[in-house]
Amino acid sequence: MMHGLLLMMTLLTYNSCQSTKGNINLVAGGRSSYVIVLPDEAAKNETKAAKLLQEYLQRICGASLQIIAEKNYHDQAGIFIGNTAHADALNAEKLKGESFFIATDKRDVYIKGGSGKGVIYGIYTLLENYFGCRKYADAPVSIAASKNLDLPQQLMDRQAPVFLYRETYYPAAFDNEYLEWHKLHRFEDLWGIWGHSFFKILPPKDYFATHPEYYALVNGKRQASQLCLSNEGVYNEMVAYFRKAIADNPDALYWSIAPEDGGGFCTCDQCSKANAEEGGPQGPLVRFINRIAAAFPEQQFTTLAYQYTAHPPVKTKPAKNVFIMLSSIDANRQEPLSTIPSAAAFRKDLEGWGAITDNIFLWDYTTQFTNYLAPFPDYNNEQPNLEYLAAHKVKGVFSQGSGDTYGDMAAYNSYLQAKLLWNPGLSTEEITNDFLNGYYGPAGPFIGQYLQVLTTQLRNTKTQLDIYGNPVNNYKNYLSPEAIDQYSGLLDKAEKAVEGNNTLLTRVYHARLPLEYTVLQQSRFFGTDKFGYLIPEGNSFIVNPRWPERVKRFAAQCKLAGVKELSEGGSTIDAYQQEWDSIFARKWISSLAFRAKVSLLYPWAEDYPAKKEATLTDGLQGDKDFSINWLFIYGKDLVATIDMGTEKPVNEVNMNFLQDARHYIFSPADITVETSVDGINFIPAGKQPSSPLSEEDYNVIIHHYRFPVPAVKARYIRVTGRCLPQVPAWRTAPVSKKAAICCDEIYVL
Incomplete structure (x- = not known):
């Protein structure tokens, strides 16, 4: 081979x-x-x-x-x-x-x-x-x-071409001539229906009320989380849909039949039987698609091998006109897919699907979806990844970047991917040098040095590159303030090399945006410490007077670069500016518990560490991004005991909890505050019920809780936020998924 x-x-x-x-x-x-x-x-x-x-x-x-x-x-x-x-x-x-x-x-x-x-x-x-x-x-x-x-x-x-289907998903690829020049595709041009398509074909708003049996049976109740693929009505409706859709769009090459993003697969008797025979919900899915494919033998159908459907079925092989689009979503990106441990399951699934079909596409990822502007130095992995995929029967690749919004090195990523998708045997070094020198002119060598140093730092610090990571969490490794100073020095040289050329200078400014974004985000995390946005004034802290103008310049540059959103489904630049304006307007609160020691009964989530226990007393409030300045606890209660060091008069205890149902974060069922002099015997100081969501609501909301305390003296404050025992039914989730709880600063006044 x-x-x-x-x-x-x-x-x-x-x-x-x-x-x-x-x-x-x-x-x-x-x-x-x-x-x-x-x-x-x-x-x-x-x-x-x-x-x-x-x-x-x-x-x-x-x-x-x-x-x-x-x-x-x-x-x-x-x-x-x-x-x-x-x-x-x-x-x-x-x-x-x-x-x-x-x-x-x-x-x-x-x-x-x-x-x-x-x-x-x-x-x-x-x-x-x-x-x-x-x-x-x-x-x-x-x-x-x-x-x-x-x-x-x-x-x-x-x-x-080595690959039948080739798509790089960055702003440049939305330019029609760029697309043809680089021999790329656009899924809208090839697919009659694309991606997670169950509810595009049978929308719950049109069918659920009259035909709940078309949808998944979960915990004994029909819900609009997935389709029931053993239901004959679903098959008949889908055949009717495709008969019309194909007639209306005869030039479409592919038609997607794929589950919704998330769990909630059907557990009715027939679906459960198929699950047992095939090793999971991928079995009923492939069986169903094969039936549709048999009804339209001249058409080509695709489905997603993704999360719950990632493994190949035990018995059933995809039909000859069915393509499997496998996802590499669980793999980290600091090493190639062929060797990195986090891709072991992906490699096994790829080989498994390759044993039963020759029609495999890959849905790959080359950006940080939670922070499109974060430096994401996976550039050197593109060639070995594509060579590995080509050697394992993959016929097409959707390389998902930041889409139509500007992200880290978007133009370079798109150019490199385009060349290698046509021919993975090309030299990454030659393509890179051609691009850097042609696109940045005299600044090209310095941009190249920046990318090399960034990649070297990632490797030397043994940092995991996660598509759902956060540059704030990299403040001790490849995005430390010291490393950022080194990167900035190289970009300073790049700017100087193209002084007087506004076009090239603007391109260098755009390349610099990820560093500036990292500095701004980390300044929220550092807060009152060095590199934070706050500076001391007497016994308090105020906003660094340089920061508002710095944020304003950043926002303006983002708009020039074409930044439309900062994360997948996230805020716009205007919303980002408004968020900072709120932070600047917020008066710093002097708490008796500022920088006090905190102990937790249950640990913080390792994926979102913030400042660990110290998050609750670092003097900083959390905003709508749960990964910064929020103490994230998964599936357990918040039980936090604050030791103020000495006995102090206490009049009030305040704190915030976050609601972000998209990320399975919910307000606690109730909150209790207790005080203690010795840390052993605690006296109740107040209890408040929360308002857990009973209806679907995906708005991100910060709930404030205030506990007046009768004038008492205390050294210890204990706050208990009781986590919901299970995810609300309207927020469809697999049985194993638990609710999370997020608390920010606990103020003792």
């Missing part, structure tokens, strides 16, 4: 093997004797390819070439585009898929493609590899102007 792959990589060279027999003078002195020749019955993409070539030759060298049909060709020097008789005479071998070739004889040029946009890919490859043009991002094409254009005689540059 590997031998065949290496041979294919050798054939798919980035630059053609050029003949030493001489050159064709396509354009000399800005003039050309060539015509562009199309088939007599030219296809849409062939016509587009010819016009593209005509336009770019005009832009490169000023030559204007005529486009003619082959029937009007009379043996003049020609550039033959598409399925012309002349191209067939040169090479009659059928081109498969989106492959293409660029060829010459002693005088003429031939560009021919297979299906789809192969011929267009050939034109853009000619422009890039032979004429020096570049499309680095969703920006104007870089034209290598020249009055003379040559091609080698007897050239045969034949290319075919």
Whole structure:
């Protein structure tokens, strides 16, 4: 298998093997004797390819070439585009898929493609590899102007993609020319229906009231969490849906039949029986899709092997017209997928699916979804990952980045992924150098050094790179203040190298945004300490006067860079600015418990450590991001005892709890406050019920609780927040999922 792959990589060279027999003078002195020749019955993409070539030759060298049909060709020097008789005479071998070739004889040029946009890919490859043009991002094409254009005689540059489906999900890929230039796809163009599709096909708002049996039976009750795939009505409705959808969109290549994101799979008798026979809910899913696929044998269907459906079924094989889109969501990103321990289950699933089907796509991840702007140095893993996938039967890759919002090194990530998705055998170093020098100009070498140092720090500090991580939690490793100073020094040099060039300087500013975002986020965490946004004033703390202007500049730069949201489904830049404005307006509260020792009965969650126990007395309030300045406890009560060191008069105890149902965080069932002089004998000081959500509500809300305390003296304060025993029924979740509780600063006044 590997031998065949290496041979294919050798054939798919980035630059053609050029003949030493001489050159064709396509354009000399800005003039050309060539015509562009199309088939007599030219296809849409062939016509587009010819016009593209005509336009770019005009832009490169000023030559204007005529486009003619082959029937009007009379043996003049020609550039033959598409399925012309002349191209067939040169090479009659059928081109498969989106492959293409660029060829010459002693005088003429031939560009021919297979299906789809192969011929267009050939034109853009000619422009890039032979004429020096570049499309680095969703920006104007870089034209290598020249009055003379040559091609080698007897050239045969034949290319075919390693992957059938190729998508990089960053802002540049929303530019149509960028997409075609880099031989990429867009799922909206290929799929008639995409992704988690159960409820797109059978929306609960339309069907649940009249047909609850169409939906999952969970804990003895029908709920709109997933579909019941053993229900014959579901099958009939879906067949009817696809019959109409396919007729309305006959050009769609794929149709998704995939569960909703989350658990809540059906446990009715028939589904449970299939689960038992097949090893989980993937069994009923594949059986059901096979039935639909049999009803539409000319169509291709996809489904998601994701979380609860990640493992291959024990018995049933996917039909020949069914593609499995496997997810690598549980893998960390500091090492390649082929070796990193956190991807062991993924590797096993990939091999398992590969044993029962040849149709595997991969849904991969190359950004931090909780913080799109966080530095995420996984760049060096792209090539080994794609080579590994190609060797394990993967036919297509959806590489999910920050989408249409700017994220860390978005333009570079997209460019690198695009090149390697076409051919994983290319050199990452060569692609990187080409991009950095072309996109950043004289700043390129310094940007390259920054990326190298960032990657080295990640490796040397043995940091886990989590797609759901937080740059705040990296303050002791690769994003420490000391490391950030080192990175900033390199970017200072990059800025200086392009002074006076506003375009290049702006690109360097954009590359710097992730560092500035990290500094701002960490300043919330450091708070009253060094590197925090607060500075001492007497016995209190005030906002560093430089910080409001710093946040304002950051927000303005984000808008110029195209930052639309800071996380998946998260806040906008305007909302981020407003959040900071609220923080700046908030008067720091002097608490008797400031920096007091805290002990917990149950531990904080390791994934969201904040300042551990000290989170409750660090003088900082939490905002709507549960991962900063909130003490996160999973599935247990908050039982926190604060030792103020000495006996003090206490009049009031205040604290906040967070509600964030999307992340399974709920207000406690009730809160109790107790006081003690000796830390052994505690006196009740107050108890308040909370208001657990009885109806669906995904708003993020901070609930404030105030406990007036009769004038007492106490050294110890104990706060108990009783966690909900289970996740509310409306927030569908697997049985194993528990509710979490988040508390921020406990103020003792």
